[in-house]
Amino acid sequence: MLKLLLTVAFCLLAITSLALAAESSPPQVLVSLVHQDCGSCHGMTLKGGLGPDIRPEALAHYDVDTLSTVVLDGIPKTAMPPWRPLISEADARRIAEYLLKGDIK
């Protein structure tokens, strides 16, 4: 019974996450996510902490595709987690663009 309940709970959680992931977030929500939550590791000003500096000059070697993949899938064997369960591919791309250019649409 507990297992069934857990399965149901997990499915509900997955559906909620998908629903969230399908939405496109307003720019201020994404900017807040980057500075407040990515900032847990990278510092609120993104200059680095336990995670590296992710200001535009530090990320210049990334293109948008690669960087959004890093955001979505994380970097295995490091503290960089996959954000795919929480954000959509479109939002990951906008975050990548924001990180590279310092601007968001």
Added chain:
Amino acid sequence: MKWLCGAVLAVLLSAPVQAQSVVATGDLGLVVERATGSLLLVDQSDHAVLTRIEGLGDLSHASLVYSPDERFAYVFGRDGGLTKVDLVEQRIDRRIVQAGNAIGGAISDDGTLVAVSNYEPGGVRIFDAGTLQPVADIPTGSKTIGLVDAPGRRFVFTLWDAGETWIADLSGGTPDVTRIEDMGTNPYDALITGDGRLYITGLFGEDGLTALDLWDPDPKPIRVLPEYGRGEEELPVYKMPHLEGWARAGREFVLPAVGHHEVLWIDGDTLAETGRTKTHGQPVFAMARPDGRHVWVNFAHPLNDTIQVIDTLTKKVVHEFKPGPAVLHMEFTARGHEVWISVRDAGKVMVYDTRTFEKRGEIEAESPSGIFFTARAHRTGL
């Protein structure tokens, strides 16, 4: 006679004026406003803000310690800023920027030395608590985490990249450093128990924790709960947990697991597992109420609007509630009758009765994170 009356009157009149100028600090605390680089000086009993102190730089992940007389706070900013704040004068006393990127600090048991843990350049720098003049520099070549004060004018800290713990003894003036290797992969934070005996570091790169018995003249790494997540898939960690010296609850320690939604219980003497409690999300802080009867837990993004309270006898969740968006930190009053909770995205600090769970007050704060009451001055490892 008239003259005498005048004298008496003068004394009587001056008494209240003098009383007003006395500031007792035992009931005060500081709340970090992380986005604006400011602090709120708060009064615990009145649930009130006394003043805002500004100009402390980048306070993301900021923490602070207090001088033994509870007059001064030493605030450690992300940008390497070390700011000495005067609670009596309600202003910054002095401030230096001592490194490029910092993660916290500690004050020696005698209150004369302040040490800062740095990511860039990796290492620990030690300053005179009075003047903030440099006293010692201990480069580690690694991001340095889990810095705590240990009895005997010692500081203990750990290397994220190298997996070593170093004990710096400053009882002789210059640092005498003992290096302990093989602590584990990617230690991310550490704690020292209130008696100064056990130093426990949590590991990100592998399951388990590693302890050192600092009463042992030659401490060796002691593996704690190795492979605690064996067979389970690890969950993403969107915020690293914190380990602090309040983990002891009665005879046990309660510690956040990493990559698993549970807190872990270990026997305080044998360090053997005594239980696990499934939690709402990835625990960030698991704080024993000062009497050890309950443990309060908050969680990482995106489940960070919730707090669970766990009974330490049954290890079951006895209360769960949602103070608001982004609960970052909790601080108990010295004897634990109330808890203050920073709710970052609500722009508030909430105050709750720890027995009835009733809300007792709230104060406005700009993106509040850490809350630090002056009673920490008298606790090892805080």
